[in-house]
Amino acid sequence: MTRSSRSPLAPSTCTSPPPPTLTCAQAAALRADLEDSGWGVEAVAALLGPVAEAALDREVRLPALRVLRRTLKELGLAGAPATGRPPRPARREPRAAGAPDEVPQDTLPGTGASAPESSRGGPAPRARTAPGGRATSGGRASDEVPGGGRALGDAPGMPGAQARPAPAAAPTAVLTALFMLGEPVPAATLDVALPRTGATGARATGLVDAPDAQGLVRPLVDLRPHEAVDDVGEVRWWVASDVGELVTGRELAPDHVLGIGRAGLTLAGLTPRRPVGRALDLGCGCGIQTLYLLRHCEQVVATDVSARALAFTSFNTALAGVGPERLDLRQGSFLEPLAGERFDLIATNPPFVITPPAVRQAGLPLMEYRDAGAPVLPVLVPGLAGLLRGGGTLVMLGNWEHHAGQDWRARVSTWLPQDVDAWVVQRDLQDPVQYATTWLRDGGMTPERDLTGFEAALGAWVEDFEARGVRGVGLGYLVLHRPVPPGRAGVPGAAAAPVPPGLGGSAAAGVAGSASGATGAPGSALASKPPGGRRPWRVLEEVGTRGSGALGSHVAEMIEVRDRLASMDDADVARLRPLTAPDVTEERYLTPGEAEPRLILLRQGGGLGRVVQAGTAMAALAGVADGELSVGQVAEAVAALTGADPQEVRARMVADARELLGYGMLRLPS
Incomplete structure (x- = not known):
């Protein structure tokens, strides 16, 4: 992760040797x-x-x-x-003219070695x-667990x-x-x-x-x-x-290129790995996302404002044996080097750290790998969404402020364009002191090394948050998907929106988007088909649980399922014959001596590891969903057994089916 916009740096005595190169x-x-x-x-x-x-x-x-x-x-x-401790590596003499921090063609990757992922x-x-x-x-x-030994x-x-x-x-x-x-x-x-x-x-x-x-x-x-x-x-x-x-x-140099950290592994695990044509790694840093994308994408464009980061990506892909015809390295700020481009998949861990100017004045340099110098996601999110082809997916990490008297979903929903699907998951919430301390230490500023400097920077950070009413900072994922217009499936660039200005060019404001369904079940606001197509779906949620395995395949499956659900009205859902996912288990809690459970929980083993409190209708549906019975048939049976109103049971079970399908706890027949 390397920042993608320039701003004045605080004075720093840390310098970096020239980056490595390979023929x-x-x-x-x-x-x-x-x-x-x-x-x-x-x-x-x-x-x-x-x-x-x-x-x-x-x-x-x-x-x-x-x-x-x-x-x-x-x-x-x-x-x-x-x-x-060994001394800091000496700074080498500059290379000959024409070969400083650029990425010359003869240093780009060599012959191809990685086969594309299989079509399934x-x-x-x-x-x-x-x-x-x-x-x-x-x-x-990270959602990935580094291997042991x-x-x-x-x-x-x-x-x-x-x-x-x-x-x-x-x-x-x-x-x-x-x-x-x-x-x-x-x-x-x-x-x-x-x-x-x-x-x-x-x-x-x-x-x-x-x-x-x-x-x-x-x-x-x-x-x-x-x-x-x-x-x-x-x-x-x-x-x-x-x-x-x-x-x-020592503290990190402002142009430091980060290695493989937990955030990078999280993004790698979150990204769908189905074969696609063109992919983008924006803010490529050392190139770890680029390496993963090259496993299943025909061509990858990797961008960064830092020539140093591009040189490391060039080195690492060359060492991996990637052919130059599959990789396009571009230097530029955010969207500047991407005018007119369209992609099937975008993966980015952008420089989203919220660092107030007062902290810079207290002595913390602006770190290229994490800081943009100003809030960037309100403009970057719609800008990247505009680069998606029809059917394309954007996966990114981010954080957002929690303000007193405002739900974070309302703030984030304003970043989302109205013509794309959006799934935003908050995985963690840090208080202002925890957030500031995390990033001060990340940059090498610690109380053990410089107590006075650390406390001055921490105080400036916390005072800024207090003045603006910031009560915490949420961290999580943003997944955006551009629907394919009716009749245009498979058309390259279908439904690609114009790229908004800004991010290094003229100023731009975030594109406001609908937050329908933000707090409800996936697709819950889509009870009827809009004329001529479907409305984009919205899910903004807090999920603190964690399932086993990587999330990439789960993300791809949920996008596909929600895409189908968004085009279905309640009658369509009632005709579905779902299957209970094999990783779902049921827990029943009974008071001794009572026949009926006081609490029924459905627990997901994979995916996000969700735990859902189930009512009578939902528990019945999960218990008998075998791909043979339709949702409507199960609703009729439950109404007959309980004596409840058939229409009410049917409506409740259709809503439950949408929820469980959107979580991956029920699956659609192929």
Whole structure:
């Protein structure tokens, strides 16, 4: 995630070395070295052991350093200092003219390697990243759970360390120590770990600096394995980003390019993975969303205002072996480089952090990867919706303020264009102090490092929220879908709306949208068919529960179901013959001695893990929905058994069917 608009930065002493670059030949050699090394998530976990791995995931690196120093010593590969934090990587000399922070064509990805996802459409990937990356960016835990590992053995006084490391562990130990923990290693040792590339090649591509007087090299980037399993199969990438504060011990530079954090994994898990033609990754950062999109999209456009971020995306896709004909990298602010474009899928983790100007004056620099300098979602959401083709989907992360006396749904609904479907899910709510503290720490400003500066910035943030009546900040997802007009299914660019001005161009205001159904069941406001088509559906809700697995396939299924429901009147729904989803269970709570339950709950195992309190009609429908009986038939049976009014039971059950279908707890027959 990198911001996409420029504004003055507060003074900062942090500087960044030039980003890494790869020619096709260099990419092929480095990729072969890394594949042969066996450096993967499980190998790192096995080497570190559970204690050191868990500590590193909490951004405590000492236990992992102890394990790796011991391992390197036993392998005869030691050479790094025993104590102390390595110095910040030196800034390299600028490259020759024509090759500074640009993305020249010869550095774009090499030959294709990733096959497109199969036509049946599969689940979103299960993702695992080696531990130790920044985990706070995004403000909440991910809906993906990073993979764990197992230890090979425990040595006394060294939990999780290998009793006697095997020679095969050497490349993993060297690469983990150097690129994940910032531990200097001898250049000759790196020559062995990366035999085709070597220390000289690693320096030429910008991965390490020149050897010092002791022959030690230090990392200029963070590089770590990332693995995923999706419908195509298993994939392992090695993803580079800027060195984090865990290694440098300093605040992040304003142009810092973030690695794979929990927010990025959340977005990757949320994005549908069905094959499409064109996709957009807006604010690509290090390129992790681009890598995922290339698994199932024919062509991907990746944009960022930061040439540094584009260079990292170029490096990482080249290292993954992606062909240049499938990737289009563009520098520009928000929608500026996208005029006239249309996409089938847009995935973005935009710079949505709400940072008041007073906090800048208190000394916090504007961070490119998260800050836009001003509220951006009210204009960005309708702008991106305008880039969707008919049938296209936008998936994005965001946050929104909660103001006294106003429901957050009313505020967010004004961002939604009237001609698209919208599903907004609030997953978390932070109070002003929690929100401000999260993002101050995310940028490296901590009370442990600078108590006076931290409290000044925190005070400015909280005072701004108090002055504007902000009671909290919600965090969650926005999913927008452009319906295909009747008779135009499959027409490229069907129903694409004009792109509104703004976001780097002329000023634009958010497009007001209907909030019908915002607090009710999915599609509940669609009791009759509008003439000539259907009205877009709206669902704005708070869901704090969590199901198992990634959400991408669930999102795709819910868009399809709600698309169908939006075109159905109550008579259509009554004729449906739904099936109860296999992950739904029922819980009944009875007082001892009573025959009838006081409470019936329907619990969803997958998806969002919803828990729904069911009345008599809903429980009866979920209990007998087998694909044979229609909703109307079940309603007639319940009315006959209970003696209730048949029309009332039918109306109640149709509404219940819409709700459960919209949650994925009932399924439509194929």
